Amino acid sequence: MKHALLTCLCSVLICHFSLAQPFRPATHKQGIGIQFYKNIEFLGFTFFMGYLGPQYEHDTVPMPHGAKKQDWFAYDFALYHKYRSFTANPDLAIIARFAEQHEGSSLGHLLIHLEEFPRAAIKNNTDAQFLQPFLQGKKDTAIARKEVVQFIEACNRFYIAVNFDAYFRESTRFYEQALKEIRSVLPEARLVTTMEKFYRQQFHRYMLIPSLTIPAGMGFGVNYTTAGKTTIINLFGPFALQRLADTVTLNMGFADEDHIRELSTHEFGHSFSNPAVARIPQQLIKETAHIFDPVKEAMENQGYNNWRSCVFEYFVRAGEVVVARKLGKREAAEQLQKQYIEDRKFVYLPLVIEELEKYDRDPTLSYQQMVINTMERLKTQH
Numbered sequence: 001m002k003h004a005l006l007t008c009l010c011s012v013l014i015c016h017f018s019l020a021q022p023f024r025p026a027t028h029k030q031g032i033g034i035q036f037y038k039n040i041e042f043l044g045f046t047f048f049m050g051y052l053g054p055q056y057e058h059d060t061v062p063m064p065h066g067a068k069k070q071d072w073f074a075y076d077f078a079l080y081h082k083y084r085s086f087t088a089n090p091d092l093a094i095i096a097r098f099a100e101q102h103e104g105s106s107l108g109h110l111l112i113h114l115e116e117f118p119r120a121a122i123k124n125n126t127d128a129q130f131l132q133p134f135l136q137g138k139k140d141t142a143i144a145r146k147e148v149v150q151f152i153e154a155c156n157r158f159y160i161a162v163n164f165d166a167y168f169r170e171s172t173r174f175y176e177q178a179l180k181e182i183r184s185v186l187p188e189a190r191l192v193t194t195m196e197k198f199y200r201q202q203f204h205r206y207m208l209i210p211s212l213t214i215p216a217g218m219g220f221g222v223n224y225t226t227a228g229k230t231t232i233i234n235l236f237g238p239f240a241l242q243r244l245a246d247t248v249t250l251n252m253g254f255a256d257e258d259h260i261r262e263l264s265t266h267e268f269g270h271s272f273s274n275p276a277v278a279r280i281p282q283q284l285i286k287e288t289a290h291i292f293d294p295v296k297e298a299m300e301n302q303g304y305n306n307w308r309s310c311v312f313e314y315f316v317r318a319g320e321v322v323v324a325r326k327l328g329k330r331e332a333a334e335q336l337q338k339q340y341i342e343d344r345k346f347v348y349l350p351l352v353i354e355e356l357e358k359y360d361r362d363p364t365l366s367y368q369q370m371v372i373n374t375m376e377r378l379k380t381q382h
Contacts (some may be wrong), residue, residue, distance in 0.1 A: 032187060032206045032264070036175060039111040039120065042155065042164055043099065044213030044237065045079060049087060050096025052215055053080040067241055072216050074242045075174070075252070079167075079213070086162055091154040098151040104220040106133035108209070108235045110148075113224070117164070118156040122149050129224065174212060174244075174252060181255040182210055187264050194326050195265065198319070198360060199272040199367060204229035206268060208260075211237050216253060219263050221270035234267035258332050265323050269316040276368045277312050280375055285311065288378045291348065298345035310346075315371065318352040322360065351377055 053076065056069040070077055086092060099107060110130045114120040122131070122145075131148060138144040186208075196202045203223075214237035222233040238253030239260075254260070285308055292299070292307035304310045317340050324333035337353070340346045352374055359370035 032189070032192060032208060034179065034182060034186075034208045034210070036179075036211070037112050037209060038116045038168070039114060039155075040108060040209065040211050040235065041168075041213050042117050042159060043107060043111055044076070044211050044215065045083075045164070045167075046092060046095045046155070046158065047099045048073070048076040048213065048215055049080055049083060050092040051100055053077065053084075054087070071241055074244055075212055075238070076215055078244060083162055086158075089158060089161060091158040091161070094150060094154040095158060098147065098154075102134060104214075104218065104235070105222050108220055108222045108233070109133070109224060112209075112222075114152065117159040120152050120156055122152060171212075173247070173250070177250050178210060178212055178252040178254055181252055182208065182260065185255055185257040185260050187261045188327075191261060191264065191323075191327065192268075195268060195272065195323055198323055198326060199269075201272055203232050203271065205231040206264075207231060207233045208264065209233050209235040210254060211235065212252065213237070216240075216242075219267055221267035223271045230271075232268050232271040234264045236263055236267070239263065258329075261327075261329075262320055262324070262332075262336060265320045266316055269319045269323075270312070273315045273319060273367070273371075274312060276371045277315050279368065280311065280371060284372070284375045284379075288375055288381075291378060291381045295345045295347060302344065311375075314346060314348065314352050315356075315374075317346055318349055318356050321349075321353055322356050326360075348378060348381060351381070 052073070056073065057077075057080070059069050062068060111120075113130050114122075131145060134148050135141045135144045192206050209222075214235070216238040219234065219236035219239075222235050223230055225231075240251075240253040240256050242253040243249050243251040288311075289307045292310060299305075299310055304313060321333050321337045321340075324330075324336060337349060341349050355370055355374040355377065358373075359365050359367060
C-alpha cells in the first residue's frame with residue numbers, strides 16, 4: 001500500500017460493531033461523519049503482518065519524532081506478535097504484495113464497496129470505477145482483473161484462517177476509546193463550509209474513516225459518486241504514540257485537534273483540487289520538471305517519485321495553509337508552512353500559496369486558471 005472500514009457510526013454514535021458493508025451513503029448531507037470499516041481494518045492488519053512488520057521488527061533506528069518503530073506502531077506490533085504464527089501463510093503473501101503495489105486510496109475505494117470479508121467478491125455488475133485504478137496502464141485488463149479477484153479471494157481465506165471475527169469481539173474497548181478521542185477533537189463544522197467557499201465547490205457528504213490497523217502516520221483521500229452525489233473521505237491511521245497497557249490511561253493515538261483538522265483539510269483537499277491539477281497540459285508539466293531535480297531525493301523518500309505527483313501535493317498542501325489561515329489558525333498555518341518547506345522540502349510552496357491567495361481575493365479567477373498561472377510562474381524557478 002504505497003506509503004501509501006466496523007459498523008456505521010453515523011455522526012458519532014457507536015453501535016456495538018454490528019458490521020454493515022458495503023457502504024451506503026446517507027440521503028442528505030450531515031456535515032462530517034465518522035465510520036469504521038471491517039474490510040479496511042483487515043487490510044491494515046494484513047499489510048502490517050505481511051509487509052511492514054517483518055521489516056521493522058528488529059529496526060531500532062529512531063524515527064524523526066524520536067520514537068522507535070516498535071513504539072510508533074504499537075497497536076500493529078501487538079497484533080503482529082499475537083498472530084505471527086500465520087506469517088508464512090501463502091494467502092498473506094498474496095495480500096501484502098498486492099497492497100504494496102497499489103495506492104491506499106484505490107484499495108480503500110474498492111474495499112468499502114465490497115461485501116465484508118470473508119464473503120467479498122467482484123460481481124459482474126460491479127461499478128467500473130472501483131476496478132479502474134487497478135487496470136490502468138495494464139496491457140491485458142483481463143489479467144489485471146484476475147489479480148484483483150485473487151487478492152479478494154486470498155483475503156477471504158486468510159480472514160477465516162486467523163478467525164478475525166474473534167479479533168473484533170475482543171477489541172471493542174480499543175475502538176470505543178479511539179472513537180472517544182476522535183469525538184473530542186472532531187473538526188469544527190465550519191471547516192467544511194470554509195473549504196467549500198474557498199474552492200467554490202460542494203460535495204454531498206464528508207466522512208472520516210479512522211483505522212486502528214492502518215499503520216500510524218498513513219492517510220488517504222477517497223471519493224466516490226453514486227446517483228450523482230459525491231462523498232469524500234479522509235481515511236487514516238493513528239497519528240500519535242499509543243498507550244495500550246493500562247485501561248485507565250488507554251490512548252489510541254487520535255486525540256490531536258490540529259492534526260486531525262490538518263489531515264482532514266489535506267485529504268478532503270485532494271477531491272477539491274485534483275481534477276483541476278489533472279487537467280494541466282502535459283507540456284507545462286515538462287516545462288517545469290527541471291525544478292524537481294534539486295528536491296528529487298527528498299520527494300522520493302516521501303513516496304513522490306516524479307514531478308507530476310509532487311504538483312498534486314503542492315496545491316493540496318498550499319490549500320491547507322490558506323484554509324488554516326481562513327479558520328483563524330494563523331499560528332498553526334505558519335507552523336505547517338514551515339514544516340512543509342524545511343522538513344518536507346516543498347520549497348516552492350510560498351509561490352503556490354501566493355497564487356492561491358490571489359485566487360481567493362478575485363472571484364473572477366477560476367481555480368483552474370489559477371493552477372495554470374502557478375505553473376507558468378514555476379517555469380521560471382531554478
